[in-house]
Amino acid sequence: MPSINVGAPVGALVDWLTANLGALFHFISTVMLALLDAVLIVLTAPSPYVVIAIFVVLALLERKWGFGLFTLIAFLLIEAMGLWIEAMQTLAVVVVATVFAVAIGIPVGIWAARSRKVSSVVRPILDFMQTLPVFVYLIPAVFFFGIGVVPGVISTLVFAIPPAVRLTELGIRNVDKEVVEAAIAFGAKPRQMLREVQLPLAMPSIMAGVNQTLMLALSMVVIAGLVGAGGLGAVVVRGISTLDVGAGFEGGIAVVFLAIYLDRLTSALARPRRRRPKARTQAPAPATTTETDQPALASS
Amino acid sequence: MTTQVRSVQPDVAAGASAVEAAIKATALTKIYGPRGGSESRHRGWRRAKDSGADTKPKAAADDVTFSVAPGEFFMIMGLSGSGKSTVLRMLNRLIEPSSGELLIDGRNVATMPDGELRELRNRKINMVFQHFALFPHRTVRENASYALHVRNESAAKRDERADWALQTVGLGDWGDSLPGELSGGMRQRVGLARALASEADILLMDEPFSALDPLIRRDMQDLLMELQRDLNRTVVFVTHDLNEAMRMGDRIMIMRDGKVVQLGTAQEILNSPADDYVTEFISDVDRSRVLTAGTIMQEPLVTATERDDPQDVLRRLSNVEGVGAYVLDDEGHIAGITRADLLAAGVGRQRATVGQLVTNEFKTVGADAPLSDICTLVGRNSVPLAVTDTDGRLVGVVPRATLLNALATPHPRKDDGNA
Ligand SMILES: Nc1ncnc2c1ncn2[C@@H]1O[C@H](COP(=O)(O)OP(=O)(O)OP(=O)(O)O)[C@@H](O)[C@H]1O
Ligand SMILES: [Mg+2]
Numbered sequence: 001m002p003s004i005n006v007g008a009p010v011g012a013l014v015d016w017l018t019a020n021l022g023a024l025f026h027f028i029s030t031v032m033l034a035l036l037d038a039v040l041i042v043l044t045a046p047s048p049y050v051v052i053a054i055f056v057v058l059a060l061l062e063r064k065w066g067f068g069l070f071t072l073i074a075f076l077l078i079e080a081m082g083l084w085i086e087a088m089q090t091l092a093v094v095v096v097a098t099v100f101a102v103a104i105g106i107p108v109g110i111w112a113a114r115s116r117k118v119s120s121v122v123r124p125i126l127d128f129m130q131t132l133p134v135f136v137y138l139i140p141a142v143f144f145f146g147i148g149v150v151p152g153v154i155s156t157l158v159f160a161i162p163p164a165v166r167l168t169e170l171g172i173r174n175v176d177k178e179v180v181e182a183a184i185a186f187g188a189k190p191r192q193m194l195r196e197v198q199l200p201l202a203m204p205s206i207m208a209g210v211n212q213t214l215m216l217a218l219s220m221v222v223i224a225g226l227v228g229a230g231g232l233g234a235v236v237v238r239g240i241s242t243l244d245v246g247a248g249f250e251g252g253i254a255v256v257f258l259a260i261y262l263d264r265l266t267s268a269l270a271r272p273r274r275r276r277p278k279a280r281t282q283a284p285a286p287a288t289t290t291e292t293d294q295p296a297l298a299s300s
Numbered sequence: 301m302t303t304q305v306r307s308v309q310p311d312v313a314a315g316a317s318a319v320e321a322a323i324k325a326t327a328l329t330k331i332y333g334p335r336g337g338s339e340s341r342h343r344g345w346r347r348a349k350d351s352g353a354d355t356k357p358k359a360a361a362d363d364v365t366f367s368v369a370p371g372e373f374f375m376i377m378g379l380s381g382s383g384k385s386t387v388l389r390m391l392n393r394l395i396e397p398s399s400g401e402l403l404i405d406g407r408n409v410a411t412m413p414d415g416e417l418r419e420l421r422n423r424k425i426n427m428v429f430q431h432f433a434l435f436p437h438r439t440v441r442e443n444a445s446y447a448l449h450v451r452n453e454s455a456a457k458r459d460e461r462a463d464w465a466l467q468t469v470g471l472g473d474w475g476d477s478l479p480g481e482l483s484g485g486m487r488q489r490v491g492l493a494r495a496l497a498s499e500a501d502i503l504l505m506d507e508p509f510s511a512l513d514p515l516i517r518r519d520m521q522d523l524l525m526e527l528q529r530d531l532n533r534t535v536v537f538v539t540h541d542l543n544e545a546m547r548m549g550d551r552i553m554i555m556r557d558g559k560v561v562q563l564g565t566a567q568e569i570l571n572s573p574a575d576d577y578v579t580e581f582i583s584d585v586d587r588s589r590v591l592t593a594g595t596i597m598q599e600p601l602v603t604a605t606e607r608d609d610p611q612d613v614l615r616r617l618s619n620v621e622g623v624g625a626y627v628l629d630d631e632g633h634i635a636g637i638t639r640a641d642l643l644a645a646g647v648g649r650q651r652a653t654v655g656q657l658v659t660n661e662f663k664t665v666g667a668d669a670p671l672s673d674i675c676t677l678v679g680r681n682s683v684p685l686a687v688t689d690t691d692g693r694l695v696g697v698v699p700r701a702t703l704l705n706a707l708a709t710p711h712p713r714k715d716d717g718n719a
Contacts, residue, residue, distance in 0.1 A: 176433065178430070178433035179433045181389075182435070182446075183446075184421070185426065186421060186426065186427075186446050186450055186494070186498070187418040187419065187420075187421040187422025187423075188418075189418065192450070200437050201436070201437065
């Protein structure tokens with residue numbers, strides 16, 4: 001049995017990439033840092049209590065009092081544990097990573113939904129991204145982008161993009177075939193059909209993908225802490241490496257609070273919205289009565 | 301007793317020979333390729349084993365030729381998997397034909413570029429779906445005006461057309477609702493309104509009523525027939541229910557395994573089924589509801605005018621062993637009937653005319669009355685049941701023997717052969 005060295009060429013490739021595409025990596029790094037900083041400033045510039053109030057208000061939009069109360073207590077506790085800045089750093093990483101994952105994942109998902117060929121190419125790549133042990137690409141990411149928050153975001157991306165792609169593709173493919181046919185049968189262009197029929201009807205599934213992306217991104221923060229991404233991950237890593245169980249637990253519980261908050265907030269998006277169309281149903285109702293009275297006004 | 305008047309079009313029976321056909325399909329064929337269809341993908345495993353048996357792919361539609369006249373109500377029927385939907389969807393190229401020619405209003409659809417095809421779908425040929433296929437996130441009005449939305453009409457025009465269409469299907473007050481808030485029957489009305497609002501004059505319907513309750517289905521059939529008569533759309537209607545096909549269709553195309561087995565009017569099919577498959581089909585047709593007085597009526601053997609000589613009429617009656625005859629005025633309206641005994645009594649009298657020897661012991665029906673409605677009227681009087689046109693003129697009669705013959709299944713011919 002001849003031994004085949006798979007690792008060597010990959011290593012060579014990484015070397016080559018570092019040597020030749022350094023400028024590109026530097027550019028990506030700069031853009032990402034700027035974005036992270038921007039988000040972090042927004043989150044940390046106001047007093048923590050103002051930010052907590054905003055979080056609670058967002059939670060209350062769900063009309064669940066318990067969720068609002070949980071939000072209040074959880075974030076006050078994070079602040080009381082002295083982990084506010086770290087928690088906001090983590091939130092910034094998660095938000096930026098999710099935005100990128102969604103910005104890449106949804107278009108790829110749409111593309112895959114419209115072409116079997118693309119789908120059959122994309123699928124194994126996604127499997128690869130999801131199952132490859134994190135450290136395998138965390139290390140090259142450090143080579144490319146240096147120690148710090150950027151490789152953390154990049155490896156988070158690798159992990160978090162697949163659900164966005166998969167659930168977008170699934171959502172579009174699951175749109176009732178007859179409804180799609182109806183749009184075509186009335187002369188809609190493919191692009192118009194995508195925008196007006198497929199995407200709106202796939203939205204619950206796409207939003208479930210966004211939710212999953214967020215959760216996976218959050219689950220990566222501790223690991224990202226290992227490569228210097230800061231935030232709660234760093235707190236946990238520090239706690240573990242100094243055998244300070246208490247500190248590690250504090251970091252861990254803060255991550256869990258963030259996770260529960262983000263999950264509850266976004267999983268509502270994944271449910272088909274009943275409220276919005278209802279509101280629209282009621283709004284034009286008075287117009288109908290005037291219409292029957294004075295048809296001329298209806299057109300204005 | 302007024303039954304719905306069916307639009308009887310003289311050109312229809314002759315197919316498209318007289319008028320230019322609205323749809324003319326020649327040798328349309330669809331073969332799902334070995335790698336083209338999604339089906340082969342799913343079947344890949346099971347197929348692999350017995351692939352030697354059928355290497356030749358089966359045609360979903362095989363050499364289908366027909367034409368539909370403007371304003372015709374054309375039925376495609378057959379069992380599940382016989383290729384009905386495939387044929388229907390080739391008409392607006394939701395399914396690309398593998399070969400064959402398709403002309404719509406004389407324009408070649410098969411080779412039409414995409415833009416023109418979209419225009420054709422938008423303005424000329426619309427579709428109603430089995431499971432309604434409404435856009436659940438759009439209001440009923442927005443659904444109804446979808447074709448106009450696609451062609452970028454102004455909001456005012458859109459709403460006006462949509463409201464007209466919704467009014468037409470009896471949903472005038474529901475424009476602001478969402479489809480999810482409507483019952484099945486109402487949803488299909490929206491589906492119909494969506495196709496009406498665009499003013500396309502060809503309507504493709506794929507089993508549009510098969511998902512509805514029998515009673516609602518009946519309502520929808522009536523509605524559709526009424527609309528088709530008023531708006532004079534050309535309808536191509538897929539169904540697997542022969543009763544539905546015969547009730548509504550001007551002509552019926554029966555398909556089996558992608559091939560056309562028989563194409564003709566309900567009467568032609570009932571009277572001379574092309575093969576055992578069709579015979580099987582029509583065996584459970586309720587002939588008394590499908591056949592109408594107009595389709596089985598016969599020329600009256602003897603008629604008289606009011607000025608006729610009783611003796612003369614009596615002689616003509618006895619020639620055919622009749623006992624009574626209709627007496628008509630100059631315009632052909634029925635003035636009454638006369639009977640052999642009345643005539644005989646009049647023969648002796650001076651200057652008697654038939655006009656003095658009439659009674660009104662007769663019944664009339666319209667040509668569109670189904671046989672189920674006339675059964676009780678036939679055979680009661682000395683004259684056969686009269687069939688009249690809308691102005692009350694006599695157009696034919698239904699003798700009792702004719703009625704019984706029509707209600708019997710078409711097996712007698714076989715029996716004749718055996719006897
Ligand atoms: N996408 C496809 N790929 C391969 N074969 C197909 C595909 N769609 C339909 N067929 C085959 O074509 C044949 C005709 O199908 P079609 O849908 O036209 O039948 P139908 O008469 O409309 O049946 P039903 O009453 O069940 O709707 C069937 O044998 C079906 O298996
Ligand atoms: Mg079908």
